[in-house]
Amino acid sequence: MRVGLFWRVFAVNAGFLALLAVLLLVTPVTISAPIALTEAAIVLVALALTLVANAILLRRTFRPLDRLVRRMASVDLVQPGQRLEVEHDDEVGRVVDAFNGMLARLEAERRESGRRVLAAQEAERVGIARDLHDEVGQALTGVLLQLGSIAVSTAQAEDELEQARDSVRSALDEVRRISRELRPEMLADLGLVSALTELTRTFGRAARVRVDTRLDHVLPRLAPETELALYRIAQESLTNVARHARASRVGVDLASDAASVVLVVRDNGAGFDGDRMGHGGLRGMRERAVLVGGALELREPDGGGVEVRVEVPARRNGDR
Template sequence: MSGLFWRVFAVNACFLALVALLLIVTPVTISAPIAVTEAALVLLGLAIALLVNAVLLRRVFTPLERLVRRMEVVDPLRPGERLAVERDDEIGRVVGAFNRMLDRLESERRESAARVLAAQEAERLGLARDLHDEVGQVLTGVLLELGAIEAEGPAGHESLEEARASVRRALDEVRRISRELRPEMLDELGLVSALTELTRTFARTSGVEVERRFGEALPQLAPATELAVYRVAQESLTNVARHAEATRVAIALEPGASGVVLRVRDDGRGLGGAREQHGGLRSMRERAVLVGGALAVREASGGGVEVRLEVPALDPAVAAREA
């Protein structure tokens, strides 16, 4: 900071030299006791000197003030926000160091978020398999045993039928939980089929009308990107069911400038001021950052909320190798 020190020193030295020069060349005298006009001139000169000094120092410290303001509002979940390096001095080096620090923080956040989400998805996959393979098979076996008991005679037929209905409901619930933990259709049939089934299930269970618009010629996405799009759509629909009090939802998946754009829009009561505090919204933003996408959550024109996620397509060379 030696350069900054000397610039501040130079500003004040020039200011004091100017004051001294004015005292030498101007015919101003101060008598004892001081006269009113002389006091007024001294105070006026002091005010002008302080104003000039403030203006000169302001020019020196303005870049630091901009840096402080950016530090106060920077958000790692909105990557790419950087300060322009306009000076080749200590302040410019501080701004550059701050930008490099943001680069490191965003990179480390992406890597840590990738590890956490990968662990979560692996755990979900294990739980889904256990529910499907273990609990599902046990309940299916119980249904078969109930059928065999029923075939033995009419006694207890009504109780057996009730027990069978309860087991069927439990089996349906296990299958539902298994699908939510890990969307098998996403791995087997692709993103559009998985979103179609997700919206059908949502419409059936919530009673909210769903309008679907899925593009036919969508760019290929990486598996992690497809999963992020699916999870954002799933979380958006969950928020609609829990908070929006909506009657209609429109979901679209269409080609974008360099990838794919997902839009989920409802006609509910809006955000209600809980934009950043909402845990589900923060989770969606983290998933978007992880795959290099951009998420926007805003009030929709005419009421409700619109969630817009844009994610990059898979590199053509990589897509060709995987084809």
């Protein structure tokens, strides 16, 4: 049974006080008034030994509290697993263990609330995409047909009508593009590899950036929310490249083994220009990775640019 902190401190102090009492009782050591030099030396040495013993004991005992304070000041729930080792089964150890338990509960609650928020966002995206496709898209298609019929009967305004039709076609293409970005139907129908292939092809054409892809076509089983997280992270990474990087080349790699899948998006652009976590929705990308049990890493390679690397676990047999 481990002795508590109070009793350990008490035992050290009581032991030295008892030692002083024994010295006074069974030895010729005395304290006179006025005190002699040797007597003063004995008292000071005993006091110094008591202070040193207390300092050693308390330093070893309270060192975990120092680590606890530093961890509490720096903990980030976006990076789970930041636990402290419980070194002793005493009052301080129980405080550290309670802190670890609190972190575990906070991380679990944050994951659950994050999943609900992302599910609501995806449902809202699907609804907006459906409205764009069904309402706005059909309306623009109707206008395009009407312009075509007017052009047949009004030859004098043929040039103006052709320009109007081109504008409507452009608007219709834009609506379809937004709808695809909001609701990646290809992801649900054909899988992650096909969806990433189409995403990179569309991005390269729109941003006029060369995109090199290396996608592993044989992937382990992934949960639907994990595939969606990887797709959204790739989508956000490419959007950041188009908006901020001023890059001429982008690489998108998707590799896997039996236990995990790794997505890497790298560019040769300008790199970071400030707080990484506040740059281009990077914190949201990290949160998506954490919510599916993965980890996201950001770095600036030696050759310049930014590399986003996310690793997520594969679905185990028996997982739903």
